[in-house]
Amino acid sequence: MTFKTRLLAVAAGLALALPLVLPTAASAHRGWLLPSATVLSGEGAWVGVDAAISNELFYADHNPMRLDAVTVTAPDGSADKVQNPAVGKYRSTFDVQLSKPGTYKIGSAVSTVMASWTQDGQVKRFRGSPEDFARQVPAGAADLKTIKSFNRNETFVTRDAPTTTVFAPTGKGLELVPVTHPNDLVAGEAATFKFLLDGKPAADLEVTFAPGNSRYRATPGDFKVKTGADGVFKVTFPEAGMYWMNAVVRTGETGRGPGGPGGGMGGPGGAPAPATPLAGDGMSASYTATLEALRP
Amino acid sequence: MKRSLSLLTFSALAGATPAVAADLAVTVEVPRLTVAEYHKPYVSIWIENPADATAAGTLAVWYDAGSKEDKGVKWLKDMRQWWRKAGRTMSFPADGISGATRAPGPQKLVFSGAKGALKDLKPGQYNLVVEAAREVGGQEAVRVPFVWGKPGKPATAKGATEVGAVTVAVK
Numbered sequence: 001m002t003f004k005t006r007l008l009a010v011a012a013g014l015a016l017a018l019p020l021v022l023p024t025a026a027s028a029h030r031g032w033l034l035p036s037a038t039v040l041s042g043e044g045a046w047v048g049v050d051a052a053i054s055n056e057l058f059y060a061d062h063n064p065m066r067l068d069a070v071t072v073t074a075p076d077g078s079a080d081k082v083q084n085p086a087v088g089k090y091r092s093t094f095d096v097q098l099s100k101p102g103t104y105k106i107g108s109a110v111s112t113v114m115a116s117w118t119q120d121g122q123v124k125r126f127r128g129s130p131e132d133f134a135r136q137v138p139a140g141a142a143d144l145k146t147i148k149s150f151n152r153n154e155t156f157v158t159r160d161a162p163t164t165t166v167f168a169p170t171g172k173g174l175e176l177v178p179v180t181h182p183n184d185l186v187a188g189e190a191a192t193f194k195f196l197l198d199g200k201p202a203a204d205l206e207v208t209f210a211p212g213n214s215r216y217r218a219t220p221g222d223f224k225v226k227t228g229a230d231g232v233f234k235v236t237f238p239e240a241g242m243y244w245m246n247a248v249v250r251t252g253e254t255g256r257g258p259g260g261p262g263g264g265m266g267g268p269g270g271a272p273a274p275a276t277p278l279a280g281d282g283m284s285a286s287y288t289a290t291l292e293a294l295r296p
Numbered sequence: 297m298k299r300s301l302s303l304l305t306f307s308a309l310a311g312a313t314p315a316v317a318a319d320l321a322v323t324v325e326v327p328r329l330t331v332a333e334y335h336k337p338y339v340s341i342w343i344e345n346p347a348d349a350t351a352a353g354t355l356a357v358w359y360d361a362g363s364k365e366d367k368g369v370k371w372l373k374d375m376r377q378w379w380r381k382a383g384r385t386m387s388f389p390a391d392g393i394s395g396a397t398r399a400p401g402p403q404k405l406v407f408s409g410a411k412g413a414l415k416d417l418k419p420g421q422y423n424l425v426v427e428a429a430r431e432v433g434g435q436e437a438v439r440v441p442f443v444w445g446k447p448g449k450p451a452t453a454k455g456a457t458e459v460g461a462v463t464v465a466v467k
Contacts, residue, residue, distance in 0.1 A: 039373055039376075039379070039380075040370075040373060041369050041370060041371070041372040041373040041379065041383070041384070042366055042367070042369030042370045042372065042388075043366075043367075043369065044365070044366045044369075044370060045370065160384050160385075161384045161385045162384075184380065186380075294376060294380075295376065296377075
């Protein structure tokens with residue numbers, strides 16, 4: 001048993017008494033999509049993308065990212081192909097052919113609903129897509145509690161001149177609006193971005209930046225900025241390189257701790273525990289992107 | 297005193313019509329490098345507005361347009377300053393701009409004021425930028441200031457690695 005799994009087991013054991021321990025331990029790992037290049041020229045351009053979940057950026061040393069939800073959006077807004085996908089021990093990898101000029105979006109946008117309700121005197125639990133929720137959870141269910149989450153993780157690559165079609169907001173979850181284009185970033189220059197939450201400016205949102213190559217530094221070098229009332233923030237990338245950007249909005253119940261994601265699913269190695277209801281309603285939205293700042 | 301005089305001259309020129317019958321004479325030294333694997337550099341020669349560092353036009357791009365694999369365009373982005381400010385919105389090959397890569401030594405060029413980027417260039421202060429990127433080598437940009445609109449003395453700047461001496465004169 002590694003130190004980490006011991007810690008998780010201890011945390012799980014303490015979860016009833018200390019519900020705050022588990023979220024901290026469970027949310028430390030970072031999901032990322034790392035393109036081989038973000039600024040390209042010419043008709044024959046391709047990029048390779050590594051996708052993984054790890055602590056250090058960008059070192060694949062923990063888990064591969066599942067590619068089921070990863071999609072490619074071409075500069076004209078049409079869906080393009082994930083090519084040559086493979087899932088390895090620590091990382092997934094795939095290629096994208098930039099057959100059209102402009103900016104491509106590569107990533108996932110996943111909507112999840114967690115729910116509990118009472119049916120025939122028993123607590124029922126659900127976790128899945130909004131579509132399955134609508135199908136499987138009876139309308140007007142008694143004691144219905146839901147926790148809805150919307151998680152985006154993406155990166156952008158541009159062949160020739162940058163375009164903005166792939167940034168058209170959908171009004172769902174946290175979305176990035178490019179005031180400065182994400183493929184037009186240069187170390188030492190201020191860049192401006194805007195965040196929307198469900199289509200409206202995401203005010204007072206804390207945005208974390210974590211530079212890559214952290215293995216070669218004594219300190220990770222993460223820094224935080226905040227959006228204003230208009231959802232806009234400015235950031236200056238101190239050095240050229242790849243950066244992991246992340247922001248999270250959460251209200252109400254997290255669904256972790258008692259009656260959390262594992263509620264009613266049974267503990268590791270144990271008999272299935274009776275389902276426990278969610279403590280209340282909640283929502284969360286997260287946004288993650290990998291951005292590259294080039295040398296001046 | 298000198299400054300206000302030259303400003304006066306400048307505004308007098310700026311007020312005039314931009315049809316300036318002048319040429320830009322440029323000498324670019326492609327440095328001779330003793331390296332195991334040498335490829336002739338990709339070079340872009342362009343005009344920069346010194347006030348906001350935007351590009352005011354591209355005069356020449358030397359690259360391997362004959363490359364069967366990618367027609368040379370795959371590496372145009374490596375001239376990163378030019379690519380960001382001008383190249384990425386152009387299409388290649390570009391008439392009167394595209395050219396083959398050049399061998400080490402001084403390369404003498406004359407850009408006609410009646411053609412291309414110089415034709416509509418307003419009189420004033422500019423930088424001529426020579427930016428080079430070399431396969432398995434580095435990247436460097438050298439800036440030489442010049443005043444467009446009247447004949448001037450040649451000015452020279454020299455790079456440290458990928459660009460040798462660059463001399464610019466308005467004739």
